[in-house]
Amino acid sequence: MMTTENASPTATLKLISAGITAYQSVFVKSRLAPLLSRPKPVRNSGFEMALTIESVTAQGPDVISLELVDPDGGQLPSWIPGAHLDILLPSGKQRQYSLCGDPADRTRYRIAVRRIADGLGGSREMHELTAGRTIDVVGPRNAFPLIAAESYLFIAGGIGITPILPMVRQCHERGIPWKLVYLGRSRETMPFLDELAQYPSGQVEIRPDDEFGLPDVTHIIPTAAQGSAIYMCGPTPLMATARGLMREINPSGSLHTERFSALPVVGGKAFEVRLAASGITVQVAADETALAAIRREVPGVAYSCQQGFCGTCRVRVCGGKVDHRDRLLTPGERAETMLTCVSRSAGGPLVVDL
Numbered sequence: 272m273m274t275t276e277n278a279s280p281t282a283t284l285k286l287i288s289a290g291i292t293a294y295q296s297v298f299v300k301s302r303l304a305p306l307l308s309r310p311k312p313v314r315n316s317g318f319e320m321a322l323t324i325e326s327v328t329a330q331g332p333d334v335i336s337l338e339l340v341d342p343d344g345g346q347l348p349s350w351i352p353g354a355h356l357d358i359l360l361p362s363g364k365q366r367q368y369s370l371c372g373d374p375a376d377r378t379r380y381r382i383a384v385r386r387i388a389d390g391l392g393g394s395r396e397m398h399e400l401t402a403g404r405t406i407d408v409v410g411p412r413n414a415f416p417l418i419a420a421e422s423y424l425f426i427a428g429g430i431g432i433t434p435i436l437p438m439v440r441q442c443h444e445r446g447i448p449w450k451l452v453y454l455g456r457s458r459e460t461m462p463f464l465d466e467l468a469q470y471p472s473g474q475v476e477i478r479p480d481d482e483f484g485l486p487d488v489t490h491i492i493p494t495a496a497q498g499s500a501i502y503m504c505g506p507t508p509l510m511a512t513a514r515g516l517m518r519e520i521n522p523s524g525s526l527h528t529e530r531f532s533a534l535p536v537v538g539g540k541a542f543e544v545r546l547a548a549s550g551i552t553v554q555v556a557a558d559e560t561a562l563a564a565i566r567r568e569v570p571g572v573a574y575s576c577q578q579g580f581c582g583t584c585r586v587r588v589c590g591g592k593v594d595h596r597d598r599l600l601t602p603g604e605r606a607e608t609m610l611t612c613v614s615r616s617a618g619g620p621l622v623v624d625l
């Protein structure tokens with residue numbers, strides 16, 4: 272998902288709105304509203320589809336790309352660079368993957384997955400999928416849209432190249448100045464180098480660690496031209512360094528990073544959540560989300576973005592006062608429900624319908 276830092280609030284709002292308005296309007300009408308009359312939250316939200324895996328292609332030693340098509344050959348919902356799909360795996364796990372194909376091709380989606388041998392199993396399961404199989408997906412959603420800028424500096428680390436590929440394509444097709452710095456352990460481990468070879472060499476800088484040493488964003492970020500927007504997707508420590516650096520060297524600059532994990536809790540206080548349906552009481556620590564605490568007791572509880580914009584973790588509130596920190600719910604919805612991935616207690620215990 273994306274964090275938009277130091278961009279003009281108006282520009283950011285417009286773009287986020289452009290990226291997710293269509294999703295929200297359908298979501299609110301077709302998914303969210305009926306939820307209010309249900310005793311339990313639905314498992315997922317958004318455009319849920321069953322798609323067929325048309326092909327699986329190796330993109331390096333531990334990366335595959337998958338092309339997904341409509342089983343009946345129909346057109347797929349449109350998307351813009353930065354969008355991702357939620358994949359609902361047969362095991363029940365849910366994972367997000369950036370769309371990395373051509374947005375103009377409405378016949379297929381392409382995603383890419385790096386296999387994490389010691390991860391939680393989602394990527395390993397993805398690597399076991401084969402062509403011809405049908406999987407459920409939700410999306411596309413976009414929380415990482417390109418804001419309007421005079422030029423762009425893209426910084427990608429490893430599999431973080433996936434959301435950047437369509438952005439580069441769009442800038443190139445529209446004649447907007449851009450530069451990409453692509454980082455990775457070695458050329459063999461960096462997917463899609465062949466596709467990037469189509470662009471002028473001066474615009475794409477390939478920097479594998481085994482040739483250039485470990486990446487140093489303190490040298491990369493200052494190369495952004497005045498007025499550039501910087502888009503970054505890669506390892507979390509690298510993005511954290513970049514955010515800190517921007518505050519120091521270019522506080523008014525525009526840095527956008529994508530993350531598929533929870534935002535850090537800011538100004539949190541510990542509180543208690545009682546799960547009315549199951550009779551369980553959960554202690555939420557000051558530095559964790561209610562969702563994370565609930566998942567310790569109810570591992571199968573539904574969630575997706577973990578950043579308060581998709582609505583998947585929405586629950587009905589039966590008691591207590593909520594400190595709403597989401598970007599989705601209307602005042603009326605907030606009177607009855609909350610998003611556990613970001614919202615907290617405003618004081619005292621909460622009771623939710625789980």
Ligand code: FES
Nearest residue numbers: 575576577582612
């Ligand atoms: S998981 Fe998306 S709003 Fe909570």
